[in-house]
Amino acid sequence: MAQQPNRLxxxxxxxxxxxxxNELVVNFGPQHPSAHGxxxxxxxxxxxxxxxxxxxxxYLHRGMEKMAENMxxxxxxxxxxRMDYIASSSNNYGFALAVEKLIGxxxxxxxxxxxxxxxxxxxxxxxxxxLATTALDIxxxxxxxxxxxxxxYLMDIMEGYCGARLTHAAIRIGGVPLDIQPDFLEQLRxxxxxxxxxxxxxxxxxxxxxxxxxxxxxxxxISKEMALSWGCTGxxxxxxxVAWDIRKEEPYELYDEVEFRxxxxxxxxxxxxxxxxxxxxxxxxxxxxxxxxMYEKCVRDGETELMAHAPxxxxxxKLDIMTQNYSLMQHFxxxxxxxxxxxxxxxxxxxxxxxxxxxxxxxxxxPYPYRLKLRAPSFWHTGILTDLLPGHYIPDVVSIIGTTxxxxxxxxx
Amino acid sequence: xRAYKPKDDVQKKPYYTDRFWVAPxxxxxxxxxxxxxxxxxxxxxxxxxxxxAYIQVEQMVVYINPEDNFEVIKFFKEELSYDQLxxxxxxxxxxxxxxxxxxxxxxxxxxxxxxxxxxxxxxDQAIESVEKLFxxxxxxxxxxxxxxxxxxxxxxxxxxxxxxYDWQGFPLRKSYPLQGDEFAQWYEVDKIYGKEARDxxxxxxxxxxxxxxxxxxxxxxxxxxxxxxxxxxxDDPINPQEYQEEGGVFLIKKxxxxxxxxxxxxxx
Numbered sequence: 102m103a104q105q106p107n108r109l110x111x112x113x114x115x116x117x118x119x120x121x122x123n124e125l126v127v128n129f130g131p132q133h134p135s136a137h138g139x140x141x142x143x144x145x146x147x148x149x150x151x152x153x154x155x156x157x158x159x160y161l162h163r164g165m166e167k168m169a170e171n172m173x174x175x176x177x178x179x180x181x182x183r184m185d186y187i188a189s190s191s192n193n194y195g196f197a198l199a200v201e202k203l204i205g206x207x208x209x210x211x212x213x214x215x216x217x218x219x220x221x222x223x224x225x226x227x228x229x230x231x232l233a234t235t236a237l238d239i240x241x242x243x244x245x246x247x248x249x250x251x252x253x254y255l256m257d258i259m260e261g262y263c264g265a266r267l268t269h270a271a272i273r274i275g276g277v278p279l280d281i282q283p284d285f286l287e288q289l290r291x292x293x294x295x296x297x298x299x300x301x302x303x304x305x306x307x308x309x310x311x312x313x314x315x316x317x318x319x320x321x322x323i324s325k326e327m328a329l330s331w332g333c334t335g336x337x338x339x340x341x342x343v344a345w346d347i348r349k350e351e352p353y354e355l356y357d358e359v360e361f362r363x364x365x366x367x368x369x370x371x372x373x374x375x376x377x378x379x380x381x382x383x384x385x386x387x388x389x390x391x392x393x394x395m396y397e398k399c400v401r402d403g404e405t406e407l408m409a410h411a412p413x414x415x416x417x418x419k420l421d422i423m424t425q426n427y428s429l430m431q432h433f434x435x436x437x438x439x440x441x442x443x444x445x446x447x448x449x450x451x452x453x454x455x456x457x458x459x460x461x462x463x464x465x466x467x468p469y470p471y472r473l474k475l476r477a478p479s480f481w482h483t484g485i486l487t488d489l490l491p492g493h494y495i496p497d498v499v500s501i502i503g504t505t506x507x508x509x510x511x512x513x514x
Numbered sequence: 515x516r517a518y519k520p521k522d523d524v525q526k527k528p529y530y531t532d533r534f535w536v537a538p539x540x541x542x543x544x545x546x547x548x549x550x551x552x553x554x555x556x557x558x559x560x561x562x563x564x565x566x567a568y569i570q571v572e573q574m575v576v577y578i579n580p581e582d583n584f585e586v587i588k589f590f591k592e593e594l595s596y597d598q599l600x601x602x603x604x605x606x607x608x609x610x611x612x613x614x615x616x617x618x619x620x621x622x623x624x625x626x627x628x629x630x631x632x633x634x635x636x637x638d639q640a641i642e643s644v645e646k647l648f649x650x651x652x653x654x655x656x657x658x659x660x661x662x663x664x665x666x667x668x669x670x671x672x673x674x675x676x677x678x679y680d681w682q683g684f685p686l687r688k689s690y691p692l693q694g695d696e697f698a699q700w701y702e703v704d705k706i707y708g709k710e711a712r713d714x715x716x717x718x719x720x721x722x723x724x725x726x727x728x729x730x731x732x733x734x735x736x737x738x739x740x741x742x743x744x745x746x747x748x749d750d751p752i753n754p755q756e757y758q759e760e761g762g763v764f765l766i767k768k769x770x771x772x773x774x775x776x777x778x779x780x781x782x
Contacts, residue, residue: 159676166661167685171526171692202571203540329597332650343623350626438530445540447571448619448630450600461619463605466537468528476601476619484653513676 123147131160135238135499138509154490156483161513169473173439174200174274182268184477185511188227190219191453193272198353199449199460200274203442204414209406211399212276213354218392219271221385226255227454228378232303235503239316244303251299254292261285275415276408286393296386300379317372321489321501324369332481335456337505340374342367347452359391374504414440439468455479455506477511523609523688542568550625554594562586573628580633584642587618591647596620596629599648602655604662606688608637614664616641640665661686
């Protein structure tokens with residue numbers, strides 16, 4: 102029954118009340134603090150229970166794939182920051198790796214170690230942010246303050262490295278632009294020294310918290326089949342009984358040299374996902390300790406290269422550009438015209454904090470990619486809400502959206 | 515005469531390409547070089563027509579007939595244990611060969627292998643939805659339709675996903691300009707105020723660095739304003755902002771001039 106705004110019945114533009122079957126349609130968002138971005142959820146309710154959910158996305162659509170087709174490869178790098186802006190370096194890295202695979206570049210070892218450190222710092226930042234916001238949505242304000250405090254240290258470390266706190270653009274095609282700053286390792290060690298106690302503090306506050314467990318346990322159950330079918334990756338998949346981590350299974354960089362576990366669970370509910378995020382933070386810390394040792398070994402071995410040597414694709418170091426004519430010419434061509442990767446296509450998956458972040462690049466030998474498809478994990482983690490939400494109650498929506506860890510820069514691209 | 519610009523591909527073009535430049539190729543390897551892929555391909559060849567198959571950057575690429583797409587993906591899922599459809603999208607080749615290229619990116623977790631299944635379809639040719647096999651195709655196919663206008667049969671909810679429902683045109687086609695076509699540029703104005711308001715409201719300002727010097731509504735140009743709509747000349751005076759202290763602070767009412775001292779030298 103369509104509503105007519107009149108004096109006797111109030112008119113709510115976002116609620117349509119169907120008297121016949123007692124079904125209420127509520128628009129959750131697009132502006133809603135716990136939607137973590139511009140998510141519009143059309144929820145069909147029977148009393149408090151959801152019978153049908155229809156996520157509507159696209160409010161942050163910027164057409165990044167179209168932009169990529171009109172940009173040279175290096176130009177696109179800062180744009181990737183704006184996908185998953187909570188862990189922006191992992192987007193930079195995925196793109197850089199895809200182009201490197203397309204060209205067939207081998208990155209110097211020291212750059213690889215620095216990249217791994219940056220990636221794991223980003224993973225920690227993302228997980229801390231996830232913990233903070235999800236706990237805040239559930240009502241645990243204290244966790245929010247603690248987790249943001251720790252994230253702030255990491256952002257300071259990143260700021261020291263690349264000058265930016267959120268959109269880093271800290272990785273280049275072919276390596277990294279800079280060596281780490283002198284006090285980087287010291288700061289990182291100090292942070293990692295405190296982190297286990299911090300994680301334990303969070304767990305003390307949450308693990309046995311009655312409210313937290315009631316909101317999390319048994320809520321938002323995703324079966325293994327459903328997770329696989331919906332293309333879930335990352336913690337979403339690992340919480341549903343598939344121990345699949347791309348760092349472990351299809352290792353890139355030096356992940357095959359470091360030792361870490363892949364936490365997984367077969368519970369499939371919100372609480373399992375929460376536990377996996379906490380365990381992954383511990384594993385990231387473990388990887389970071391090993392990276393510090395690897396970096397110090399690189400320094401001892403005198404490995405100073407930070408960018409791959411490939412004059413056709415990568416500019417020479419700054420010193421060469423300023424002193425050698427040929428390097429300067431090369432640099433000029435690469436900046437004005439851009440590199441021209443070989444004809445071919447590549448799909449490169451990486452394990453971003455949210456899941457499988459894949460870049461499909463189709464190059465026709467020109468300076469602009471002919472087609473670039475961004476495979477962002479959050480896209481499907483939002484899609485799964487269609488099947489996941491029915492049967493749940495309204496308050497569960499908030500905790501389920503929380504644990505799916507969706508970021509709308511990535512969903513809409 | 516202006517240079518001819520093709521309408522079917524309005525993407526940015528490199529402004530200079532060497533006459534003798536030949537693009538190198540990403541190497542393609544024979545499928546026989548990889549045991550697992552060779553076995554998969556042999557099983558596939560028994561049931562379906564394979565147009566081309568090779569390995570590129572560690573992943574197998576298989577070209578099939580577009581009519582077989584559902585059956586092939588089903589075969590991959592059920593017989594060859596490829597358990598995830600990571601990605602699905604199209605590539606626009608309309609300008610060059612009048613076709614779309616569709617690709618399905620599949621992942622097998624126990625084999626640790628990735629396969630890309632590809633096919634060419636004509637512009638108005640529809641493909642079969644694989645949503646019944648992989649739920650992830652639900653949103654991917656919607657996105658593909660939204661961006662390219664590729665039609666998908668038997669999809670449960672074939673609506674645009676990223677663009678608004680009433681959008682016209684398909685943004686990722688090569689014939690779609692980066693800045694948007696006329697519909698895109700006037701979308702909000704047409705929808706909210708109607709077409710006749712275009713002249714009143716004017717086009718959207720897309721240059722974010724543009725500063726309108728004489729716009730009195732901009733805080734950044736204090737001291738240079740003229741009234742809105744006033745004619746602007748080059749020799750307009752700068753109107754510095756005046757502070758009331760310059761004419762004396764009028765709130766002091768009982769000031770006795772004869773007993774007060776005027777300080778001429780601030781360094782006193």
